[in-house]
């Protein structure tokens with residue numbers, strides 16, 4: 001705060017003397033820095049007052065003509081306006097970020113408690129589904145091909161398979177029976193997983209992979225990386241109408257303090273429909289889907305979130321209606337052993 005006070009006073013002095021726009025721009029930076037330093041709004045008037053007293057002490061506010069004096073006073077006010085506007089804009093952005101963080105945290109907690117409850121229920125349902133599926137398949141083998149009984153049994157098998165897939169999804173979300181993540185060098189794992197995905201994607205959907213990192217290790221699990229990418233790429237391709245290029249990128253970001261090993265940011269981006277704010281807000285909620293009629297269960301992003309949570313990764317979303325969506329996972333780099 002003391003540094004910013006001194007810098008503001010110096011810029012105000014310059015601006016009163018020369019009226020250069022560049023000084024106002026630098027005052028904008030100070031407004032944003034004050035927000036980053038969590039300086040409360042009420043302290044801004046004190047900071048301005050100090051700068052003003054300094055300028056008055058130097059005689060800058062009393063020029064040789066009344067017009068020049070008015071201009072000096074106007075310029076000092078312009079400095080305050082610039083500071084306040086920049087502060088307000090930066091503060092609004094910070095509040096929005098905090099609110100988004102708070103909502104993501106609430107989602108994570110909801111998911112954890114839902115997972116615990118659902119995990120138990122799903123185990124029981126899974127135990128019942130296995131004989132339903134196994135026995136129907138057995139009876140289907142003996143049924144007269146093309147008969148009504150065979151058609152009905154085929155339907156039972158189909159429904160059981162779908163039910164089992166949903167239960168598997170919920171079990172993943174609840175993270176039961178899943179191995180603990182290990183520190184693995186991530187870039188080659190991503191390359192392999194993307195190669196595997198390319199082979200199973202529908203024609204028309206392509207993945208453009210870009211990797212800008214070294215041999216960093218993060219906590220992860222190979223099979224779960226496939227699940228993450230499959231869900232995100234499927235969502236992305238659906239948002240682009242079933243065809244287009246999904247960009248998957250991995251970049252290393254240094255630790256801003258320069259002390260830790262930083263993070264790897266994995267992003268999956270599309271240029272599809274994007275999401276309206278109310279959809280984006282609920283996209284990670286279990287069972288939330290806007291594709292119910294097309295068979296969407298609304299579990300894809302919940303699964304991604306559950307895995308990210310287990311890996312200690314931070315999940316982010318950037319979406320713009322009509323322009324596209326980018327989902328990011330920030331994976332903390334593990335210190336070299």
Ligand SMILES: Nc1ncnc2c1ncn2[C@@H]1O[C@H](COP(=O)(O)OP(=O)(O)OP(=O)(O)O)[C@@H](O)[C@H]1O
Nearest residue numbers: 235236239283289290291296297298299300301325
């Ligand atoms: N890349 C995207 N672009 C636009 N909307 C998206 C995107 N990803 C997710 N959504 C929205 O978020 C909702 C929830 O996504 P989620 O993956 O959890 O479920 P789903 O895709 O609807 O169903 P499922 O994954 O079970 O097939 C989607 O229904 C869709 O409205």
Ligand SMILES: [Mg+2]
Nearest residue numbers: 231235300301
């Ligand atoms: Mg999905």
